[in-house]
Amino acid sequence: MDNQLEWQKVRSERGPDLGILNVRFDWLKHPTEDRTLKRLVLESVDWINVVALTEDGRSVMVEQYRFGSGSCTLETPGGMVDAGETPLQAAQRELKEETGYSGGRWESLGAVQPNPAIHSHLCHHFLAEGVTKNDSQDLGQGEAIAVHLYTIDQVRSAIVDGSLRHVLAISALSRVFDLWTLPFVETKTPAD
């Protein structure tokens, strides 16, 4: 790491416990200047999501009310990695719980940082090809989820019309499908 960029941690302090996130405050010394700043870190377990394709190439999508945005979203199935699970195991569990789909051929699509400015965790993307519906949904207390099978053209339309805007879902899908013509230009919201 570049010595001109690396902040030195002076001390850490626990902040409030927010349930799925733990707050930590770090005091860090500027790499080249004589000052120390307090910074927020949101600690959590890693997240996962999966592009799950049926044998005919349709993507298993979930629609649900999201408490952060206060709106219904269209996403790829996903969730958090439970204690003792690998990311792959978590992805297979979440797909089955949220949609009833399972099986197929799985591979990793890599991992991304959702926001390294404040979040410590990664989101791991997976591809599952040839999944089939073998079970009913097995939803948690906080979940109400509709399952849809989308063709690639329907995924593209959902991005353009704004119903699919969750960056972690789009990130996973963009590693499997050509999602738009480049450069993508926003058709609904002109630069303001």
Place this chain on the structure above:
Amino acid sequence: MDNQLEWQKVRSERGPDLGILNVRFDWLKHPTEDRTLKRLVLESVDWINVVALTEDGRSVMVEQYRFGSGSCTLETPGGMVDAGETPLQAAQRELKEETGYSGGRWESLGAVQPNPAIHSHLCHHFLAEGVTKNDSQDLGQGEAIAVHLYTIDQVRSAIVDGSLRHVLAISALSRVFDLWTLPFVETKTPAD
């Protein structure tokens, strides 16, 4: 919105003020079952980032220590929308402050939800073509940033070698460049 999916907000309560984020707790009633759950919402202003290209097609990238991940990251320039600014104005200001580059032809690349499960805000992506270095950096107290010009091949390599993992940066870049061969398969971390 589907009535089988829409949770009804019963009440809200302010949580701790975390500086760049405000915590809110909402109590919501399940759409079809008789239970009410407490949920976390992290409120913030919107964020922006920009794919800024020089006339010879190189992308202006920033390298900086990130407090959330505790590591240096490679990203597109970006930041938060200040009070009274449009997203476009914020993007033009952040590019100039972080890199000294400005000018060029700007357009919106749309907006994404960083994580609608817990975050309320959007991240607006922009493309600026033909930017030039007209000023020195003008960094905030909490910033130490190195500026690099990356060709598209260097951007691709940085994604494959893991030095570029910030999903909001990759999301913006993916709307301008073909970033990988589809399907992208993780070469460093096999499915585990």
